[in-house]
Amino acid sequence: MLDDRARAASFPTAWPAAYPKGYAVVDVETTGLARDDRIISAAVYRLDARGEVEDHWYTLVNPERDPGPVWIHGLTSEVLQGAPLFHDIAEEFSARLDGRVLVAHNAVFDWQMIAREYARAEREAPVRQRLCTIALSKELGLPLPNHKLQTLAAHFGVVQRRAHHALDDARVLAEAFRPSLRAAAADGVRLPLHECRPLTEWTDRPTPRIGQQAGYGGYRQSSWRPARKRPACPYPNPGRYEEGKRLKQGMRVAFSGDTSIERELLEDRAVEAGLHVATSLSRLTSLLVTNDPDSTTSKAVKARQYGTPVVDEAAFGQLLQDVEPGSER
Numbered sequence: 001m002l003d004d005r006a007r008a009a010s011f012p013t014a015w016p017a018a019y020p021k022g023y024a025v026v027d028v029e030t031t032g033l034a035r036d037d038r039i040i041s042a043a044v045y046r047l048d049a050r051g052e053v054e055d056h057w058y059t060l061v062n063p064e065r066d067p068g069p070v071w072i073h074g075l076t077s078e079v080l081q082g083a084p085l086f087h088d089i090a091e092e093f094s095a096r097l098d099g100r101v102l103v104a105h106n107a108v109f110d111w112q113m114i115a116r117e118y119a120r121a122e123r124e125a126p127v128r129q130r131l132c133t134i135a136l137s138k139e140l141g142l143p144l145p146n147h148k149l150q151t152l153a154a155h156f157g158v159v160q161r162r163a164h165h166a167l168d169d170a171r172v173l174a175e176a177f178r179p180s181l182r183a184a185a186a187d188g189v190r191l192p193l194h195e196c197r198p199l200t201e202w203t204d205r206p207t208p209r210i211g212q213q214a215g216y217g218g219y220r221q222s223s224w225r226p227a228r229k230r231p232a233c234p235y236p237n238p239g240r241y242e243e244g245k246r247l248k249q250g251m252r253v254a255f256s257g258d259t260s261i262e263r264e265l266l267e268d269r270a271v272e273a274g275l276h277v278a279t280s281l282s283r284l285t286s287l288l289v290t291n292d293p294d295s296t297t298s299k300a301v302k303a304r305q306y307g308t309p310v311v312d313e314a315a316f317g318q319l320l321q322d323v324e325p326g327s328e329r
Contacts, residue, residue, distance in 0.1 A: 015050065016185055020129070020193075023047040024100040025177055027169040028110050029075065031068030035262040038063035039086060039117050040075050043170035044096040047103075050185075051178035057096055058167040059089050073164050087121040098126040101193065105149045105173055107132035108268040111196055119198065127196045133173060135192040135272055136180050138325075147321050152176050194272065233276035235326035241287040241309045247319045249274030249326030251286035256299035259291065259313050266313070273323045281308065289316045 025045040031037045043058040060075070060083035067075050093114075104110035107130040118125040134147045144151050149172060153160055158175040162168040184191060235250030247253075253275045255263060266289070267277045278285055281299040288303040293310045303310055311319070 016188065019049065019181075019185065019191060020101045021049045022100040023051070023103045023131070023177070024097045024127075025103045025170055025174040026097075026110050026114070027104065027166045027173065028113050029073040029164065029166045030113055031063050031065060033109075033261050033265070035116070035264075037068065037113070038065060039113055040067055040073065040080055040083075041166040042089075042093065042114075043166040044093070045170050045174040046096060046100065047174060047178070051174075051181040053174060056167070056170065056174075057092070058170075059084065059092075061086050061089060086117045090118060090121050090123050094123075094126050100127075102127045102130040102196065103133065103173070103177055104130070105133045105152070105169075106269075107135075107194070108272060109265060112262075112265055112268070115196070115198055124198045125196075129193045130196050131191060131193055132272055133177055133180065136177075136184065139189050139192055140180060140183055140187075142180075149173065149176075156180075192272075231271075233271075233274070235274055235276075237276065237284060237286065238326065239286065241311075243309065246322055246324045247273070247275065247287070248324040250276060252276045252278045252284055253287050253289060253316075254278045254281045254285050254299055256281075256288060256290040256297045256303075257292045257295055259289075261313065261317075266316070269320055273320050274326055275323070281306070287311065287316075289313060 023046070025047060027043050028039045029041045030039055039061050040063050041058070041060050043056065045056045046054040048054055060080060062080050062083040062085050064085065067073075067077055067080055070076055102111060102114075111127065111130050114125055114127070133152065137144060137147065137152055142152075142155060144155060149169065150160055150163065153172045153176050156176045156179050158172050160168065160172045183189075233250060237250050237252055238248045239251075241247060241251060253270050255266060255277075259266060270277050281288060281302045283306050285303075285306070285308050288299060288308050288310045289312070290297075290300055290303075290310060291312050293300060293303070293312075300310075302308070
């Protein structure tokens with residue numbers, strides 16, 4: 001039995017015919033995690049069908065608002081002031097993405113941010129499928145203590161030089177994705193590909209421009225609704241979540257109330273982890289996620305009536321990092 005590195009180093013002679021013909025490994029840095037946050041830098045590594053690097057590209061983006069957590073990404077208002085707007089780089093970005101599977105670490109987040117920026121620019125991102133390297137590492141059964149990018153990189157001996165810099169994060173991910181892809185091909189693993197659909201039906205309100213603070217005039221904020229229907233969960237419901245234990249694929253999870261991360265993003269993360277996102281709460285619901293368990297929302301009230309387990313958003317995020325595999329129907 002080959003270990004992970006040996007499997008990754010081996011180059012399968014019979015490459016799976018169903019695998020994509022090319023990939024765009026993407027990383028974006030943003031002003032935050034909410035639906036009205038903006039991209040401030042983006043990087044793309046284009047890879048061929050077998051994961052070899054073809055070229056790479058990087059750009060700063062002027063978000064037309066405060067840059068957010070500078071202590072994380074290091075991009076100040078002064079640096080971003082002279083950068084191009086997303087509208088100005090959308091065509092070049094499209095050329096890098098066109099006809100390829102978008103690959104990212106926690107891909108649903110990068111895809112949501114990219115799709116919104118294209119919608120603001122009244123354009124459509126040329127992306128039809130995405131692949132999350134967290135989901136792929138789970139499919140491969142990699143012995144990782146957590147699902148951080150640096151942990152995946154270290155597993156394959158990839159050295160990170162500038163964490164939270166879009167170009168270096170994309171490079172690190174590309175170098176870790178190549179052996180992951182080869183290992184998947186060697187074992188005949190079905191790649192965890194997910195459909196990407198553009199976001200539609202948004203309205204604009206003011207959002208903070210660079211140099212301005214929230215709460216003052218002259219800023220723009222957007223409201224979004226995704227145009228998609230979620231696929232049916234392939235796993236049976238294993239029952240209720242038990243405190244101190246792991247979530248298990250197939251569990252029915254409901255959300256209630258305001259969240260710091262937008263609801264669609266949380267739901268997509270749950271779906272990609274193999275959970276069933278429920279739009280209502282019943283006796284079959286495994287878990288309710290809410291930051292206000294004492295609220296009077298119908299879901300919170302029913303959760304108290306039924307004794308449904310409740311966790312807050314932060315706890316749910318931690319649970320998503322290690323979901324127990326389920327059995328397909």
